[in-house]
Amino acid sequence: MVTEATRKSLLKVRVMDFITSTAILPLLFGCVGIFSLFKLLQRMRMKAYLRNAVVVITGATSGLGRECAKVFYTAGARLVLCGRNREALEELTKELAASLATKVQTHKPYTVAFDLADPGAIVAATAEILQCFGYVDVLINNAGISYRGAIVDTTPDVDKKVMETNYFGPVALTKALLPSMIKRRQGHIVAISSIQGKISIPFRSAYAASKHATQAFFDCLRAEMEQYEIEVTVISPGYIHTNLSVNAVTADGSKYGVMDKTTAQGRSPVEVARDVLAAVGKKKKDVILADLLPSLAIYLRTLAPGLFFSLMASRARKERKSKNS
Ligand SMILES: NC(=O)C1=CN([C@@H]2O[C@H](COP(=O)(O)OP(=O)(O)OC[C@H]3O[C@@H](n4cnc5c(N)ncnc54)[C@H](OP(=O)(O)O)[C@@H]3O)[C@@H](O)[C@H]2O)C=CC1
Numbered sequence: 001m002v003t004e005a006t007r008k009s010l011l012k013v014r015v016m017d018f019i020t021s022t023a024i025l026p027l028l029f030g031c032v033g034i035f036s037l038f039k040l041l042q043r044m045r046m047k048a049y050l051r052n053a054v055v056v057i058t059g060a061t062s063g064l065g066r067e068c069a070k071v072f073y074t075a076g077a078r079l080v081l082c083g084r085n086r087e088a089l090e091e092l093t094k095e096l097a098a099s100l101a102t103k104v105q106t107h108k109p110y111t112v113a114f115d116l117a118d119p120g121a122i123v124a125a126t127a128e129i130l131q132c133f134g135y136v137d138v139l140i141n142n143a144g145i146s147y148r149g150a151i152v153d154t155t156p157d158v159d160k161k162v163m164e165t166n167y168f169g170p171v172a173l174t175k176a177l178l179p180s181m182i183k184r185r186q187g188h189i190v191a192i193s194s195i196q197g198k199i200s201i202p203f204r205s206a207y208a209a210s211k212h213a214t215q216a217f218f219d220c221l222r223a224e225m226e227q228y229e230i231e232v233t234v235i236s237p238g239y240i241h242t243n244l245s246v247n248a249v250t251a252d253g254s255k256y257g258v259m260d261k262t263t264a265q266g267r268s269p270v271e272v273a274r275d276v277l278a279a280v281g282k283k284k285k286d287v288i289l290a291d292l293l294p295s296l297a298i299y300l301r302t303l304a305p306g307l308f309f310s311l312m313a314s315r316a317r318k319e320r321k322s323k324n325s
């Protein structure tokens with residue numbers, strides 16, 4: 001009588017016989033080999049692309065921008081670090097110079113301080129940026145502010161401030177740098193958007209609007225720049241543990257000043273910066289860096305908008321209730 005255990009071991013033997021007697025095993029090894037070789041070549045190409053590249057990072061004084069500065073510096077990029085706070089930029093430059101030796105040659109970064117929300121400052125800043133190395137290979141539009149408030153309470157000045165910082169500023173800087181990239185037929189524009197550039201959640205109107213506008217603008221840019229071989233990457237992260245919520249602006253224009261639980265529980269900016277480096281190195285076009293639920297929510301918004309809107313309305317009700325209690 002054949003027991004269950006004997007039947008299982010017989011089956012195993014037959015499967016092993018099949019694998020060894022056919023071409024499956026060499027085929028399997030071949031596939032793994034080709035895949036590993038492909039990955040190796042991809043990594044080598046990525047490293048070569050970033051080594052010595054002139055990379056401009058806005059919002060380099062804190063959070064994700066600061067961590068991006070570190071990973072791009074370590075990858076051998078020639079950096080131009082931008083932000084409003086000159087001292088913080090200088091401090092970061094010193095910190096980078098003092099960091100441990102890397103395999104590749106590193107370069108002392110330049111710093112350019114300006115306010116992205118001031119349209120008058122962008123022309124002068126662009127000239128200063130171009131003076132650093134003579135050209136720009138990669139522009140990372142990272143700087144941004146968030147917002148918390150109900151639409152009915154929010155002053156138009158707050159809507160404008162968020163749009164100036166997150167949308168009009170990066171758009172103006174990008175446009176100012178494009179002619180030199182087009183002339184060289186080389187360049188890469190990166191926009192750090194957000195999951196909220198793909199879906200809108202309650203009490204974030206100005207922020208979500210600015211990020212949706214960012215996504216739309218840079219998608220148009222990608223299509224228009226293809227003829228010049230200029231790359232455009234839009235990156236949409238979920239929550240990251242930075243000071244974004246602390247620095248957020250509220251309905252009346254005051255600082256929110258609170259580290260939200262969602263922000264505190266967000267991904268480490270170090271990890272996200274590594275993902276940004278990989279996305280840029282691989283010349284990705286559109287990248288979502290978020291957990292399963294926010295990623296699924298994007299599909300839900302497209303495939304079942306009615307259900308998505310009900311979920312957002314219920315979220316708004318809950319948030320209003322918890323604020324009033
Ligand atoms: N944290 C998160 O959960 C998420 C963040 N993001 C995006 O990541 C990007 C970086 O934010 P994060 O690091 O989290 O937040 P931080 O508040 O830590 O950093 C924001 C950066 O933007 C700069 N900045 C703000 N306003 C201006 C301005 N008017 N002109 C010039 N620079 C300015 C700040 O510099 P200064 O020193 O001048 O204030 C700072 O360096 C933003 O675009 C944000 O929308 C996207 C998804 C999730």
Ligand SMILES: CCCCCCCCCCCCCCCC(=O)OCC(=O)COP(=O)(O)O
Nearest residue numbers: 146147194195196237238239293294296297300
């Ligand atoms: C098929 C099943 C799908 C189930 C979907 C359920 C819907 C869940 C809603 C999830 C909402 C996620 C919001 C994520 C927001 C986010 O990650 O924002 C990133 C930021 O930019 C953070 O900025 P903030 O200032 O808001 O902290």
